[in-house]
Amino acid sequence: MAVDSKGKKLPSGIRQRANGRYEGRIKYDYKSYSVYADTITETKKKMRDLKYKLEHGLFVSKEKITLDAWYKTWLEEYKKNRVKIGTYTSYEKYYQSVIKSRLGSRNLNDIRGEHIQKLYNDLVKEGYALSSIKIVSAVLNGCFKQAERNGLIERNPVKLAELPRQTEKKTRQAMTREQQALFMEYAKESYLYHFFEVMLRTGMRKGEMQGLKYPDIDRKANVIHVRRTLKYIEHHGYIEDTPKTRTSTRDIPLTAAVLEHIEAQRNYWGFKVVNMNQYIFCNERGEALSRERIQAEIDRIIKRIRAAGHDFPRITSHVFRHTFATRAIEAGMQPQVLKTILGHSSLAMTMDLYSHVLPDTKAEEMEKIANVF
Incomplete structure:
Protein backbone atom coordinates (compact mmCIF):
# COMPACT_ATOMS: atom_id res chain seq x y z
CA MET A 1 0.00 0.00 0.00
CA ALA A 2 1.31 3.47 -0.95
CA VAL A 3 2.19 6.02 1.72
CA ASP A 4 2.38 9.80 1.63
CA SER A 5 5.43 11.97 2.42
CA LYS A 6 4.74 11.60 6.15
CA GLY A 7 4.52 7.80 5.99
CA LYS A 8 0.73 7.74 6.29
CA LYS A 9 -1.00 4.91 4.37
CA LEU A 10 -2.97 6.06 1.33
CA PRO A 11 -6.25 4.61 0.01
CA SER A 12 -6.06 2.06 -2.77
CA GLY A 13 -5.35 3.60 -6.17
CA ILE A 14 -3.94 6.85 -4.75
CA ARG A 15 -0.32 7.93 -4.57
CA GLN A 16 1.43 11.18 -3.71
CA ARG A 17 3.56 12.77 -6.40
CA ALA A 18 6.89 14.51 -5.93
CA ASN A 19 5.22 17.95 -6.10
CA GLY A 20 3.00 17.06 -3.13
CA ARG A 21 -0.21 16.62 -5.10
CA TYR A 22 -2.14 13.35 -5.14
CA GLU A 23 -2.78 11.14 -8.14
CA GLY A 24 -5.72 8.77 -8.26
CA ARG A 25 -5.74 5.92 -10.79
CA ILE A 26 -8.65 3.80 -11.95
CA LYS A 27 -8.97 1.17 -14.66
CA TYR A 28 -11.91 0.93 -17.02
CA ASP A 29 -12.30 -1.24 -20.10
CA TYR A 30 -8.61 -2.35 -19.87
CA LYS A 31 -7.38 1.28 -19.85
CA SER A 32 -5.85 3.31 -17.01
CA TYR A 33 -7.00 6.82 -16.16
CA SER A 34 -5.62 9.37 -13.69
CA VAL A 35 -6.97 12.36 -11.77
CA TYR A 36 -5.03 14.90 -9.71
CA ALA A 37 -5.90 16.97 -6.64
CA ASP A 38 -4.38 18.74 -3.63
CA THR A 39 -6.07 16.54 -1.01
CA ILE A 40 -6.96 12.87 -0.59
CA THR A 41 -10.66 13.70 -0.18
CA GLU A 42 -10.71 15.71 -3.40
CA THR A 43 -8.81 12.96 -5.23
CA LYS A 44 -11.34 10.33 -4.13
CA LYS A 45 -14.20 12.53 -5.29
CA LYS A 46 -12.55 13.04 -8.68
CA MET A 47 -12.06 9.29 -8.99
CA ARG A 48 -15.76 8.69 -8.34
CA ASP A 49 -16.73 11.39 -10.85
CA LEU A 50 -14.37 10.00 -13.45
CA LYS A 51 -15.71 6.49 -13.00
CA TYR A 52 -19.27 7.76 -13.44
CA LYS A 53 -18.36 9.63 -16.64
CA LEU A 54 -16.57 6.58 -18.04
CA GLU A 55 -19.52 4.31 -17.28
CA HIS A 56 -22.02 6.75 -18.82
CA GLY A 57 -20.01 7.73 -21.90
CA LEU A 58 -19.41 11.31 -20.74
CA PHE A 59 -15.62 11.16 -20.58
CA VAL A 60 -13.53 12.82 -23.27
CA SER A 61 -9.97 11.58 -23.69
CA LYS A 62 -7.32 14.17 -23.00
CA GLU A 63 -4.98 12.87 -25.66
CA LYS A 64 -4.20 15.92 -27.78
CA ILE A 65 -7.66 17.44 -27.47
CA THR A 66 -7.65 21.09 -28.56
CA ALA A 161 -3.84 34.55 -14.30
CA GLU A 162 -4.85 37.96 -12.96
CA LEU A 163 -7.55 40.12 -14.49
CA PRO A 164 -6.44 43.67 -15.30
CA ARG A 165 -7.13 46.33 -12.71
CA GLN A 166 -10.03 48.72 -13.19
CA THR A 167 -8.22 51.90 -14.18
CA GLU A 168 -11.14 54.29 -14.18
CA LYS A 169 -14.57 53.63 -12.73
CA LYS A 170 -17.37 54.50 -15.11
CA THR A 171 -19.40 57.43 -13.85
CA ARG A 172 -23.09 56.71 -13.51
CA GLN A 173 -25.14 59.17 -15.50
CA ALA A 174 -28.46 60.48 -14.23
CA MET A 175 -30.52 63.48 -15.29
CA THR A 176 -30.73 66.43 -12.94
CA ARG A 177 -34.21 67.53 -11.92
CA GLU A 178 -34.02 70.34 -14.48
CA GLN A 179 -32.89 67.99 -17.27
CA GLN A 180 -35.58 65.50 -16.34
CA ALA A 181 -38.32 68.13 -16.52
CA LEU A 182 -36.94 69.51 -19.79
CA PHE A 183 -36.75 66.10 -21.45
CA MET A 184 -40.28 65.09 -20.45
CA GLU A 185 -41.67 68.44 -21.59
CA TYR A 186 -40.24 67.95 -25.09
CA ALA A 187 -41.23 64.27 -25.09
CA LYS A 188 -44.96 64.99 -24.69
CA GLU A 189 -45.67 64.69 -28.40
CA SER A 190 -43.60 61.50 -28.75
CA TYR A 191 -45.19 58.09 -29.26
CA LEU A 192 -42.84 56.89 -26.51
CA TYR A 193 -43.87 59.58 -24.01
CA HIS A 194 -45.66 57.07 -21.77
CA PHE A 195 -42.77 54.61 -22.14
CA PHE A 196 -40.33 57.22 -20.83
CA GLU A 197 -42.66 58.26 -18.00
CA VAL A 198 -43.17 54.68 -16.76
CA MET A 199 -39.47 53.89 -16.98
CA LEU A 200 -38.65 57.09 -15.10
CA ARG A 201 -41.23 56.33 -12.38
CA THR A 202 -40.39 52.64 -11.86
CA GLY A 203 -36.66 52.26 -12.59
CA MET A 204 -37.36 49.27 -14.86
CA ARG A 205 -34.69 48.20 -17.32
CA LYS A 206 -35.26 48.84 -21.03
CA GLY A 207 -35.68 45.13 -21.83
CA GLU A 208 -38.18 44.73 -18.97
CA MET A 209 -40.19 47.67 -20.32
CA GLN A 210 -40.13 46.22 -23.83
CA GLY A 211 -41.42 42.88 -22.51
CA LEU A 212 -44.22 44.28 -20.34
CA LYS A 213 -47.70 42.87 -21.13
CA TYR A 214 -51.18 43.79 -19.92
CA PRO A 215 -51.54 40.77 -17.59
CA ASP A 216 -48.43 42.03 -15.76
CA ILE A 217 -50.44 45.02 -14.52
CA ASP A 218 -52.10 43.72 -11.37
CA ARG A 219 -54.74 46.26 -10.36
CA LYS A 220 -56.01 44.08 -7.52
CA ALA A 221 -52.62 43.85 -5.78
CA ASN A 222 -51.51 47.28 -7.09
CA VAL A 223 -48.22 45.97 -8.46
CA ILE A 224 -46.41 45.50 -11.76
CA HIS A 225 -45.17 41.93 -12.16
CA VAL A 226 -41.74 41.96 -13.80
CA ARG A 227 -41.56 38.46 -15.28
CA ARG A 228 -39.66 38.74 -18.55
CA THR A 229 -37.25 40.80 -20.61
CA LEU A 230 -36.93 41.19 -24.36
CA LYS A 231 -33.46 40.42 -25.60
CA TYR A 232 -32.01 40.76 -29.08
CA ILE A 233 -30.13 37.68 -30.22
CA GLU A 234 -28.12 37.87 -33.42
CA HIS A 235 -29.67 35.75 -36.20
CA HIS A 236 -32.73 35.12 -33.98
CA GLY A 237 -34.22 38.59 -33.51
CA TYR A 238 -36.02 39.53 -30.29
CA ILE A 239 -36.86 36.75 -27.87
CA GLU A 240 -38.52 36.66 -24.46
CA ASP A 241 -36.08 35.74 -21.73
CA THR A 242 -36.21 35.59 -17.96
CA PRO A 243 -35.10 38.80 -16.21
CA LYS A 244 -31.40 39.53 -15.75
CA THR A 245 -30.98 37.83 -12.37
CA ARG A 246 -33.08 35.84 -9.89
CA THR A 247 -33.86 39.01 -7.93
CA SER A 248 -34.86 40.81 -11.14
CA THR A 249 -38.11 38.82 -11.13
CA ARG A 250 -40.03 41.11 -8.81
CA ASP A 251 -43.16 43.12 -8.10
CA ILE A 252 -43.02 46.92 -8.32
CA PRO A 253 -45.70 48.99 -6.55
CA LEU A 254 -48.20 50.37 -9.06
CA THR A 255 -48.81 54.07 -8.40
CA ALA A 256 -51.80 56.00 -9.73
CA ALA A 257 -49.52 58.05 -12.00
CA VAL A 258 -47.93 54.94 -13.55
CA LEU A 259 -51.35 53.34 -14.09
CA GLU A 260 -52.55 56.52 -15.78
CA HIS A 261 -49.69 56.37 -18.29
CA ILE A 262 -50.28 52.66 -18.97
CA GLU A 263 -53.98 53.33 -19.60
CA ALA A 264 -53.12 56.20 -21.94
CA GLN A 265 -50.73 53.91 -23.84
CA ARG A 266 -53.45 51.25 -24.22
CA ASN A 267 -55.42 53.65 -26.42
CA TYR A 268 -52.49 55.41 -28.11
CA TRP A 269 -52.40 53.49 -31.41
CA GLY A 270 -56.18 53.10 -31.58
CA PHE A 271 -56.22 49.30 -31.96
CA LYS A 272 -59.83 48.09 -32.12
CA VAL A 273 -58.93 45.00 -30.14
CA VAL A 274 -56.06 44.83 -27.67
CA ASN A 275 -54.50 41.38 -27.51
CA MET A 276 -53.80 40.66 -23.85
CA ASN A 277 -50.60 38.89 -24.89
CA GLN A 278 -49.46 42.01 -26.73
CA TYR A 279 -46.66 44.16 -25.41
CA ILE A 280 -47.94 47.34 -23.77
CA PHE A 281 -45.29 49.49 -25.40
CA CYS A 282 -45.18 48.58 -29.08
CA ASN A 283 -44.89 50.14 -32.51
CA GLU A 284 -47.78 51.20 -34.74
CA ARG A 285 -48.16 47.60 -35.97
CA GLY A 286 -48.42 46.17 -32.48
CA GLU A 287 -44.91 44.69 -32.67
CA ALA A 288 -42.21 44.82 -30.02
CA LEU A 289 -40.18 48.01 -29.83
CA SER A 290 -36.59 47.65 -30.97
CA ARG A 291 -33.67 49.12 -29.04
CA GLU A 292 -32.80 51.16 -32.15
CA ARG A 293 -36.23 52.84 -32.23
CA ILE A 294 -36.05 53.67 -28.54
CA GLN A 295 -32.61 55.27 -28.83
CA ALA A 296 -33.57 57.05 -32.05
CA GLU A 297 -36.54 58.63 -30.30
CA ILE A 298 -34.39 59.73 -27.36
CA ASP A 299 -31.92 61.30 -29.80
CA ARG A 300 -34.75 63.03 -31.71
CA ILE A 301 -36.13 64.59 -28.53
CA ILE A 302 -32.68 65.80 -27.48
CA LYS A 303 -32.17 67.30 -30.94
CA ARG A 304 -35.37 69.35 -30.46
CA ILE A 305 -34.24 70.44 -26.99
CA ARG A 306 -30.90 71.65 -28.36
CA ALA A 307 -32.58 73.34 -31.31
CA ALA A 308 -34.58 75.36 -28.79
CA GLY A 309 -31.31 76.67 -27.35
CA HIS A 310 -30.90 74.39 -24.36
CA ASP A 311 -27.70 72.54 -23.48
CA PHE A 312 -28.45 68.84 -23.05
CA PRO A 313 -26.14 65.76 -22.93
CA ARG A 314 -26.66 62.67 -25.03
CA ILE A 315 -28.29 59.97 -22.92
CA THR A 316 -29.36 56.34 -23.32
CA SER A 317 -32.42 54.57 -21.98
CA HIS A 318 -30.42 53.28 -19.00
CA VAL A 319 -30.10 56.87 -17.74
CA PHE A 320 -33.82 56.78 -16.87
CA ARG A 321 -33.17 53.91 -14.46
CA HIS A 322 -30.33 55.80 -12.77
CA THR A 323 -32.46 58.93 -12.65
CA PHE A 324 -35.24 57.03 -10.87
CA ALA A 325 -32.72 55.67 -8.36
CA THR A 326 -31.26 59.15 -7.82
CA ARG A 327 -34.67 60.72 -7.17
CA ALA A 328 -35.55 57.83 -4.83
CA ILE A 329 -32.36 58.32 -2.79
CA GLU A 330 -32.88 62.08 -2.68
CA ALA A 331 -36.40 61.46 -1.36
CA GLY A 332 -35.02 59.30 1.45
CA MET A 333 -35.92 55.80 0.20
CA GLN A 334 -34.11 53.17 2.24
CA PRO A 335 -31.39 51.14 0.46
CA GLN A 336 -33.06 47.76 1.07
CA VAL A 337 -36.36 49.02 -0.40
CA LEU A 338 -34.62 50.53 -3.42
CA LYS A 339 -32.68 47.28 -3.92
CA THR A 340 -35.95 45.33 -4.13
CA ILE A 341 -37.60 47.75 -6.55
CA LEU A 342 -34.57 47.88 -8.84
CA GLY A 343 -34.09 44.11 -8.69
CA HIS A 344 -30.41 44.33 -7.73
CA SER A 345 -28.75 41.03 -6.89
CA SER A 346 -26.87 42.51 -3.93
CA LEU A 347 -27.19 45.43 -1.56
CA ALA A 348 -23.65 46.45 -2.56
CA MET A 349 -24.92 47.40 -6.03
CA THR A 350 -27.56 49.65 -4.47
CA MET A 351 -25.08 51.19 -2.05
CA ASP A 352 -22.87 52.00 -5.03
CA LEU A 353 -25.73 54.20 -6.25
CA TYR A 354 -25.86 55.83 -2.84
CA SER A 355 -22.14 56.61 -2.96
CA HIS A 356 -22.79 58.33 -6.30
CA VAL A 357 -25.64 60.50 -5.03
CA LEU A 358 -24.79 61.22 -1.39
CA PRO A 359 -21.65 63.37 -1.87
CA ASP A 360 -23.94 66.15 -3.13
CA THR A 361 -25.93 66.13 0.10
CA LYS A 362 -23.38 65.21 2.78
CA ALA A 363 -22.58 68.84 3.66
CA GLU A 364 -26.28 69.50 4.12
CA GLU A 365 -26.63 66.40 6.31
CA MET A 366 -23.63 67.43 8.43
CA GLU A 367 -25.32 70.74 9.16
CA LYS A 368 -28.29 68.84 10.64
CA ILE A 369 -26.12 67.42 13.44
CA ALA A 370 -23.86 70.45 13.92
CA ASN A 371 -25.76 71.60 17.00
CA VAL A 372 -25.58 68.17 18.66
CA PHE A 373 -21.99 68.73 19.74
Whole structure:
Protein backbone atom coordinates (compact mmCIF):
# COMPACT_ATOMS: atom_id res chain seq x y z
CA MET A 1 0.00 0.00 0.00
CA ALA A 2 1.31 3.47 -0.95
CA VAL A 3 2.19 6.02 1.72
CA ASP A 4 2.38 9.80 1.63
CA SER A 5 5.43 11.97 2.42
CA LYS A 6 4.74 11.60 6.15
CA GLY A 7 4.52 7.80 5.99
CA LYS A 8 0.73 7.74 6.29
CA LYS A 9 -1.00 4.91 4.37
CA LEU A 10 -2.97 6.06 1.33
CA PRO A 11 -6.25 4.61 0.01
CA SER A 12 -6.06 2.06 -2.77
CA GLY A 13 -5.35 3.60 -6.17
CA ILE A 14 -3.94 6.85 -4.75
CA ARG A 15 -0.32 7.93 -4.57
CA GLN A 16 1.43 11.18 -3.71
CA ARG A 17 3.56 12.77 -6.40
CA ALA A 18 6.89 14.51 -5.93
CA ASN A 19 5.22 17.95 -6.10
CA GLY A 20 3.00 17.06 -3.13
CA ARG A 21 -0.21 16.62 -5.10
CA TYR A 22 -2.14 13.35 -5.14
CA GLU A 23 -2.78 11.14 -8.14
CA GLY A 24 -5.72 8.77 -8.26
CA ARG A 25 -5.74 5.92 -10.79
CA ILE A 26 -8.65 3.80 -11.95
CA LYS A 27 -8.97 1.17 -14.66
CA TYR A 28 -11.91 0.93 -17.02
CA ASP A 29 -12.30 -1.24 -20.10
CA TYR A 30 -8.61 -2.35 -19.87
CA LYS A 31 -7.38 1.28 -19.85
CA SER A 32 -5.85 3.31 -17.01
CA TYR A 33 -7.00 6.82 -16.16
CA SER A 34 -5.62 9.37 -13.69
CA VAL A 35 -6.97 12.36 -11.77
CA TYR A 36 -5.03 14.90 -9.71
CA ALA A 37 -5.90 16.97 -6.64
CA ASP A 38 -4.38 18.74 -3.63
CA THR A 39 -6.07 16.54 -1.01
CA ILE A 40 -6.96 12.87 -0.59
CA THR A 41 -10.66 13.70 -0.18
CA GLU A 42 -10.71 15.71 -3.40
CA THR A 43 -8.81 12.96 -5.23
CA LYS A 44 -11.34 10.33 -4.13
CA LYS A 45 -14.20 12.53 -5.29
CA LYS A 46 -12.55 13.04 -8.68
CA MET A 47 -12.06 9.29 -8.99
CA ARG A 48 -15.76 8.69 -8.34
CA ASP A 49 -16.73 11.39 -10.85
CA LEU A 50 -14.37 10.00 -13.45
CA LYS A 51 -15.71 6.49 -13.00
CA TYR A 52 -19.27 7.76 -13.44
CA LYS A 53 -18.36 9.63 -16.64
CA LEU A 54 -16.57 6.58 -18.04
CA GLU A 55 -19.52 4.31 -17.28
CA HIS A 56 -22.02 6.75 -18.82
CA GLY A 57 -20.01 7.73 -21.90
CA LEU A 58 -19.41 11.31 -20.74
CA PHE A 59 -15.62 11.16 -20.58
CA VAL A 60 -13.53 12.82 -23.27
CA SER A 61 -9.97 11.58 -23.69
CA LYS A 62 -7.32 14.17 -23.00
CA GLU A 63 -4.98 12.87 -25.66
CA LYS A 64 -4.20 15.92 -27.78
CA ILE A 65 -7.66 17.44 -27.47
CA THR A 66 -7.65 21.09 -28.56
CA LEU A 67 -9.42 23.93 -26.80
CA ASP A 68 -11.68 24.24 -29.87
CA ALA A 69 -12.78 20.59 -29.61
CA TRP A 70 -13.31 20.68 -25.85
CA TYR A 71 -15.11 24.05 -25.99
CA LYS A 72 -17.73 22.60 -28.35
CA THR A 73 -18.31 19.66 -26.00
CA TRP A 74 -18.44 21.90 -22.94
CA LEU A 75 -20.87 24.38 -24.51
CA GLU A 76 -23.28 21.78 -25.93
CA GLU A 77 -23.19 19.15 -23.18
CA TYR A 78 -22.63 21.20 -20.04
CA LYS A 79 -23.99 24.71 -20.70
CA LYS A 80 -26.67 24.69 -23.40
CA ASN A 81 -29.46 23.43 -21.17
CA ARG A 82 -28.26 25.20 -18.02
CA VAL A 83 -27.89 28.86 -19.05
CA LYS A 84 -30.23 31.40 -20.64
CA ILE A 85 -30.09 31.72 -24.41
CA GLY A 86 -28.66 35.23 -24.02
CA THR A 87 -25.77 33.86 -21.95
CA TYR A 88 -25.25 31.01 -24.42
CA THR A 89 -25.02 33.36 -27.40
CA SER A 90 -22.74 35.71 -25.45
CA TYR A 91 -20.35 32.81 -24.77
CA GLU A 92 -20.36 31.94 -28.46
CA LYS A 93 -19.80 35.53 -29.52
CA TYR A 94 -16.75 36.03 -27.30
CA TYR A 95 -15.26 32.61 -27.99
CA GLN A 96 -15.54 32.95 -31.77
CA SER A 97 -14.41 36.59 -31.93
CA VAL A 98 -11.76 36.71 -29.20
CA ILE A 99 -10.60 33.32 -27.92
CA LYS A 100 -10.67 30.99 -30.92
CA SER A 101 -8.02 32.69 -33.05
CA ARG A 102 -5.62 33.07 -30.10
CA LEU A 103 -5.93 29.78 -28.21
CA GLY A 104 -8.39 27.54 -30.04
CA SER A 105 -5.85 25.39 -31.88
CA ARG A 106 -3.72 24.70 -28.78
CA ASN A 107 -3.98 21.43 -26.88
CA LEU A 108 -5.70 21.80 -23.52
CA ASN A 109 -2.68 20.45 -21.64
CA ASP A 110 -0.37 22.95 -23.35
CA ILE A 111 -2.27 26.05 -22.21
CA ARG A 112 -0.67 27.54 -19.11
CA GLY A 113 -1.37 30.49 -16.85
CA GLU A 114 0.98 32.76 -18.78
CA HIS A 115 -0.98 32.14 -22.00
CA ILE A 116 -4.19 33.28 -20.30
CA GLN A 117 -2.37 36.28 -18.82
CA LYS A 118 -1.00 37.28 -22.23
CA LEU A 119 -4.53 37.08 -23.65
CA TYR A 120 -5.81 39.48 -20.98
CA ASN A 121 -2.89 41.85 -21.53
CA ASP A 122 -3.36 41.82 -25.31
CA LEU A 123 -7.05 42.62 -24.92
CA VAL A 124 -6.19 45.60 -22.71
CA LYS A 125 -3.76 46.89 -25.37
CA GLU A 126 -6.45 46.45 -28.04
CA GLY A 127 -8.85 48.62 -26.06
CA TYR A 128 -11.30 45.99 -24.80
CA ALA A 129 -13.41 47.07 -21.83
CA LEU A 130 -12.82 45.29 -18.52
CA SER A 131 -16.42 44.03 -18.65
CA SER A 132 -15.65 42.26 -21.95
CA ILE A 133 -12.42 40.78 -20.60
CA LYS A 134 -14.37 39.45 -17.62
CA ILE A 135 -16.74 37.62 -19.97
CA VAL A 136 -13.78 36.12 -21.82
CA SER A 137 -12.38 35.02 -18.46
CA ALA A 138 -15.73 33.52 -17.44
CA VAL A 139 -15.91 31.46 -20.65
CA LEU A 140 -12.36 30.18 -20.26
CA ASN A 141 -12.73 29.49 -16.54
CA GLY A 142 -15.94 27.50 -17.02
CA CYS A 143 -14.42 25.55 -19.88
CA PHE A 144 -11.18 24.68 -18.06
CA LYS A 145 -12.92 24.06 -14.74
CA GLN A 146 -15.02 21.33 -16.33
CA ALA A 147 -11.96 19.94 -18.11
CA GLU A 148 -10.23 19.66 -14.73
CA ARG A 149 -13.24 17.90 -13.25
CA ASN A 150 -13.22 15.46 -16.16
CA GLY A 151 -9.55 14.68 -15.65
CA LEU A 152 -8.51 16.22 -18.97
CA ILE A 153 -6.07 18.62 -17.33
CA GLU A 154 -4.26 18.62 -14.01
CA ARG A 155 -4.94 22.23 -13.09
CA ASN A 156 -7.14 25.08 -14.34
CA PRO A 157 -4.72 27.66 -15.87
CA VAL A 158 -7.27 30.49 -15.61
CA LYS A 159 -6.80 30.50 -11.83
CA LEU A 160 -3.13 31.34 -12.36
CA ALA A 161 -3.84 34.55 -14.30
CA GLU A 162 -4.85 37.96 -12.96
CA LEU A 163 -7.55 40.12 -14.49
CA PRO A 164 -6.44 43.67 -15.30
CA ARG A 165 -7.13 46.33 -12.71
CA GLN A 166 -10.03 48.72 -13.19
CA THR A 167 -8.22 51.90 -14.18
CA GLU A 168 -11.14 54.29 -14.18
CA LYS A 169 -14.57 53.63 -12.73
CA LYS A 170 -17.37 54.50 -15.11
CA THR A 171 -19.40 57.43 -13.85
CA ARG A 172 -23.09 56.71 -13.51
CA GLN A 173 -25.14 59.17 -15.50
CA ALA A 174 -28.46 60.48 -14.23
CA MET A 175 -30.52 63.48 -15.29
CA THR A 176 -30.73 66.43 -12.94
CA ARG A 177 -34.21 67.53 -11.92
CA GLU A 178 -34.02 70.34 -14.48
CA GLN A 179 -32.89 67.99 -17.27
CA GLN A 180 -35.58 65.50 -16.34
CA ALA A 181 -38.32 68.13 -16.52
CA LEU A 182 -36.94 69.51 -19.79
CA PHE A 183 -36.75 66.10 -21.45
CA MET A 184 -40.28 65.09 -20.45
CA GLU A 185 -41.67 68.44 -21.59
CA TYR A 186 -40.24 67.95 -25.09
CA ALA A 187 -41.23 64.27 -25.09
CA LYS A 188 -44.96 64.99 -24.69
CA GLU A 189 -45.67 64.69 -28.40
CA SER A 190 -43.60 61.50 -28.75
CA TYR A 191 -45.19 58.09 -29.26
CA LEU A 192 -42.84 56.89 -26.51
CA TYR A 193 -43.87 59.58 -24.01
CA HIS A 194 -45.66 57.07 -21.77
CA PHE A 195 -42.77 54.61 -22.14
CA PHE A 196 -40.33 57.22 -20.83
CA GLU A 197 -42.66 58.26 -18.00
CA VAL A 198 -43.17 54.68 -16.76
CA MET A 199 -39.47 53.89 -16.98
CA LEU A 200 -38.65 57.09 -15.10
CA ARG A 201 -41.23 56.33 -12.38
CA THR A 202 -40.39 52.64 -11.86
CA GLY A 203 -36.66 52.26 -12.59
CA MET A 204 -37.36 49.27 -14.86
CA ARG A 205 -34.69 48.20 -17.32
CA LYS A 206 -35.26 48.84 -21.03
CA GLY A 207 -35.68 45.13 -21.83
CA GLU A 208 -38.18 44.73 -18.97
CA MET A 209 -40.19 47.67 -20.32
CA GLN A 210 -40.13 46.22 -23.83
CA GLY A 211 -41.42 42.88 -22.51
CA LEU A 212 -44.22 44.28 -20.34
CA LYS A 213 -47.70 42.87 -21.13
CA TYR A 214 -51.18 43.79 -19.92
CA PRO A 215 -51.54 40.77 -17.59
CA ASP A 216 -48.43 42.03 -15.76
CA ILE A 217 -50.44 45.02 -14.52
CA ASP A 218 -52.10 43.72 -11.37
CA ARG A 219 -54.74 46.26 -10.36
CA LYS A 220 -56.01 44.08 -7.52
CA ALA A 221 -52.62 43.85 -5.78
CA ASN A 222 -51.51 47.28 -7.09
CA VAL A 223 -48.22 45.97 -8.46
CA ILE A 224 -46.41 45.50 -11.76
CA HIS A 225 -45.17 41.93 -12.16
CA VAL A 226 -41.74 41.96 -13.80
CA ARG A 227 -41.56 38.46 -15.28
CA ARG A 228 -39.66 38.74 -18.55
CA THR A 229 -37.25 40.80 -20.61
CA LEU A 230 -36.93 41.19 -24.36
CA LYS A 231 -33.46 40.42 -25.60
CA TYR A 232 -32.01 40.76 -29.08
CA ILE A 233 -30.13 37.68 -30.22
CA GLU A 234 -28.12 37.87 -33.42
CA HIS A 235 -29.67 35.75 -36.20
CA HIS A 236 -32.73 35.12 -33.98
CA GLY A 237 -34.22 38.59 -33.51
CA TYR A 238 -36.02 39.53 -30.29
CA ILE A 239 -36.86 36.75 -27.87
CA GLU A 240 -38.52 36.66 -24.46
CA ASP A 241 -36.08 35.74 -21.73
CA THR A 242 -36.21 35.59 -17.96
CA PRO A 243 -35.10 38.80 -16.21
CA LYS A 244 -31.40 39.53 -15.75
CA THR A 245 -30.98 37.83 -12.37
CA ARG A 246 -33.08 35.84 -9.89
CA THR A 247 -33.86 39.01 -7.93
CA SER A 248 -34.86 40.81 -11.14
CA THR A 249 -38.11 38.82 -11.13
CA ARG A 250 -40.03 41.11 -8.81
CA ASP A 251 -43.16 43.12 -8.10
CA ILE A 252 -43.02 46.92 -8.32
CA PRO A 253 -45.70 48.99 -6.55
CA LEU A 254 -48.20 50.37 -9.06
CA THR A 255 -48.81 54.07 -8.40
CA ALA A 256 -51.80 56.00 -9.73
CA ALA A 257 -49.52 58.05 -12.00
CA VAL A 258 -47.93 54.94 -13.55
CA LEU A 259 -51.35 53.34 -14.09
CA GLU A 260 -52.55 56.52 -15.78
CA HIS A 261 -49.69 56.37 -18.29
CA ILE A 262 -50.28 52.66 -18.97
CA GLU A 263 -53.98 53.33 -19.60
CA ALA A 264 -53.12 56.20 -21.94
CA GLN A 265 -50.73 53.91 -23.84
CA ARG A 266 -53.45 51.25 -24.22
CA ASN A 267 -55.42 53.65 -26.42
CA TYR A 268 -52.49 55.41 -28.11
CA TRP A 269 -52.40 53.49 -31.41
CA GLY A 270 -56.18 53.10 -31.58
CA PHE A 271 -56.22 49.30 -31.96
CA LYS A 272 -59.83 48.09 -32.12
CA VAL A 273 -58.93 45.00 -30.14
CA VAL A 274 -56.06 44.83 -27.67
CA ASN A 275 -54.50 41.38 -27.51
CA MET A 276 -53.80 40.66 -23.85
CA ASN A 277 -50.60 38.89 -24.89
CA GLN A 278 -49.46 42.01 -26.73
CA TYR A 279 -46.66 44.16 -25.41
CA ILE A 280 -47.94 47.34 -23.77
CA PHE A 281 -45.29 49.49 -25.40
CA CYS A 282 -45.18 48.58 -29.08
CA ASN A 283 -44.89 50.14 -32.51
CA GLU A 284 -47.78 51.20 -34.74
CA ARG A 285 -48.16 47.60 -35.97
CA GLY A 286 -48.42 46.17 -32.48
CA GLU A 287 -44.91 44.69 -32.67
CA ALA A 288 -42.21 44.82 -30.02
CA LEU A 289 -40.18 48.01 -29.83
CA SER A 290 -36.59 47.65 -30.97
CA ARG A 291 -33.67 49.12 -29.04
CA GLU A 292 -32.80 51.16 -32.15
CA ARG A 293 -36.23 52.84 -32.23
CA ILE A 294 -36.05 53.67 -28.54
CA GLN A 295 -32.61 55.27 -28.83
CA ALA A 296 -33.57 57.05 -32.05
CA GLU A 297 -36.54 58.63 -30.30
CA ILE A 298 -34.39 59.73 -27.36
CA ASP A 299 -31.92 61.30 -29.80
CA ARG A 300 -34.75 63.03 -31.71
CA ILE A 301 -36.13 64.59 -28.53
CA ILE A 302 -32.68 65.80 -27.48
CA LYS A 303 -32.17 67.30 -30.94
CA ARG A 304 -35.37 69.35 -30.46
CA ILE A 305 -34.24 70.44 -26.99
CA ARG A 306 -30.90 71.65 -28.36
CA ALA A 307 -32.58 73.34 -31.31
CA ALA A 308 -34.58 75.36 -28.79
CA GLY A 309 -31.31 76.67 -27.35
CA HIS A 310 -30.90 74.39 -24.36
CA ASP A 311 -27.70 72.54 -23.48
CA PHE A 312 -28.45 68.84 -23.05
CA PRO A 313 -26.14 65.76 -22.93
CA ARG A 314 -26.66 62.67 -25.03
CA ILE A 315 -28.29 59.97 -22.92
CA THR A 316 -29.36 56.34 -23.32
CA SER A 317 -32.42 54.57 -21.98
CA HIS A 318 -30.42 53.28 -19.00
CA VAL A 319 -30.10 56.87 -17.74
CA PHE A 320 -33.82 56.78 -16.87
CA ARG A 321 -33.17 53.91 -14.46
CA HIS A 322 -30.33 55.80 -12.77
CA THR A 323 -32.46 58.93 -12.65
CA PHE A 324 -35.24 57.03 -10.87
CA ALA A 325 -32.72 55.67 -8.36
CA THR A 326 -31.26 59.15 -7.82
CA ARG A 327 -34.67 60.72 -7.17
CA ALA A 328 -35.55 57.83 -4.83
CA ILE A 329 -32.36 58.32 -2.79
CA GLU A 330 -32.88 62.08 -2.68
CA ALA A 331 -36.40 61.46 -1.36
CA GLY A 332 -35.02 59.30 1.45
CA MET A 333 -35.92 55.80 0.20
CA GLN A 334 -34.11 53.17 2.24
CA PRO A 335 -31.39 51.14 0.46
CA GLN A 336 -33.06 47.76 1.07
CA VAL A 337 -36.36 49.02 -0.40
CA LEU A 338 -34.62 50.53 -3.42
CA LYS A 339 -32.68 47.28 -3.92
CA THR A 340 -35.95 45.33 -4.13
CA ILE A 341 -37.60 47.75 -6.55
CA LEU A 342 -34.57 47.88 -8.84
CA GLY A 343 -34.09 44.11 -8.69
CA HIS A 344 -30.41 44.33 -7.73
CA SER A 345 -28.75 41.03 -6.89
CA SER A 346 -26.87 42.51 -3.93
CA LEU A 347 -27.19 45.43 -1.56
CA ALA A 348 -23.65 46.45 -2.56
CA MET A 349 -24.92 47.40 -6.03
CA THR A 350 -27.56 49.65 -4.47
CA MET A 351 -25.08 51.19 -2.05
CA ASP A 352 -22.87 52.00 -5.03
CA LEU A 353 -25.73 54.20 -6.25
CA TYR A 354 -25.86 55.83 -2.84
CA SER A 355 -22.14 56.61 -2.96
CA HIS A 356 -22.79 58.33 -6.30
CA VAL A 357 -25.64 60.50 -5.03
CA LEU A 358 -24.79 61.22 -1.39
CA PRO A 359 -21.65 63.37 -1.87
CA ASP A 360 -23.94 66.15 -3.13
CA THR A 361 -25.93 66.13 0.10
CA LYS A 362 -23.38 65.21 2.78
CA ALA A 363 -22.58 68.84 3.66
CA GLU A 364 -26.28 69.50 4.12
CA GLU A 365 -26.63 66.40 6.31
CA MET A 366 -23.63 67.43 8.43
CA GLU A 367 -25.32 70.74 9.16
CA LYS A 368 -28.29 68.84 10.64
CA ILE A 369 -26.12 67.42 13.44
CA ALA A 370 -23.86 70.45 13.92
CA ASN A 371 -25.76 71.60 17.00
CA VAL A 372 -25.58 68.17 18.66
CA PHE A 373 -21.99 68.73 19.74
